Amino acid sequence: MRERRRLRLGILALVSVVLLGAVPLFFGLRALSHDPVFDTLDGLRVPAWAAVTTVDNVSGNRWCFRECRLRERTVESQRAPKETARAYEQALAGDGWRRWKNSRCPERPVEGSFTCWRRDELTLELWVREPVCTPPPIDGSPAPSPAPSPAAEKCTGSLVSVKVRNAIDDERTGPQPTKDPSLTGVDPFPTFADDPLDESAPSPS
Template sequence: MRERRRLRMGVLALVSVLLLGAVPLYFGIRTLSRDPVFDTLDALDVPGWAAEKTVDDVSGSRWCLLDCRLRERTASSQRSPQETAEAYERALTADGWRPWQVTRCPEQQAKGSYTCWRRDELTLDLWVREPSCVPPPVDGAPAIVPSPDPSTAAEQCSGSLVSVKVRNAIDDERTRPQPSTDPSLTGEDPFPTVSEDPLQEPTPSPS
């Protein structure tokens, strides 16, 4: 009886330890697998019509091993790019983000509304533009689509496309001072330009 009681107590203790450890382990794994920046983006007070078909992508290392982490989110909006951009900008401002006036924003010319933001140790790029209505190519050749009804095509091409890119400020090259091209800092040219023809006849020596 004593052996059975000890065995039963041991089993109960083991089950209790497993249950108590499983919950923290679950949330720990969830925290490591889920980037908290996406939770911050989910908490933005953005209308539902401006955040449909959300797709998240992440690359790089959270601890900045070789490459720091880059978070990217794309979403679809039912309304125009201007109205969508205004909704996102209001939500970012209310969440503590501040507009970031910096060169190379965007790094290349982009259609639509492209703005940059900063908060604490993060930078954020917001790009809102009209959706692409051209079907993707098939086997390297343009897709052939029958001419649809104009009203239907207008409905399919309405709305806007949203892209959000979040980086660590320390890994954003735009936070670093850019090298100056001031000629006064480069010194003199070690190979000055010769203004006269060096192949001219030599100056005659005095007799």
């Protein structure tokens, strides 16, 4: 009887240890594998037509070891870029994002609507433009132009790109280098017009 009681107590203790360790391990792995930023993007109140197909991509790590985490989301919308951009901008403003006006937003001129946003420790780029309807040929040769057909599928809708990164990893959040030539300092190697050593030394008489 004593051996059975000890065996039962041992089994109960082992089960308790496993359960107490498995539950935190489960939630820990779940937190590591799932990014809360995408939950925030999923919570944006955009119409169903503005988020037909969604593709997510993640690079870097959340601890900013060598490279901070970059979240990228590509969404297909069924309506025009202007209407789609208006829907996303209203959703971002309603979710606490603030419009961020920066001279480097965008870095270079792009087609469509490109806006930047900030919220807490995050920065967000929103780019809405026309969809890519004709993919480039694989071999690089120009694709033949077929005869127009009324039954041909029309290229409509728009393409949405969202990039979210940590503000400390966004170089646009820090001070920008000045281009004022008056603030460049003094030339450490000045050039003298009259060099006293340039004259030849007098020859001894």
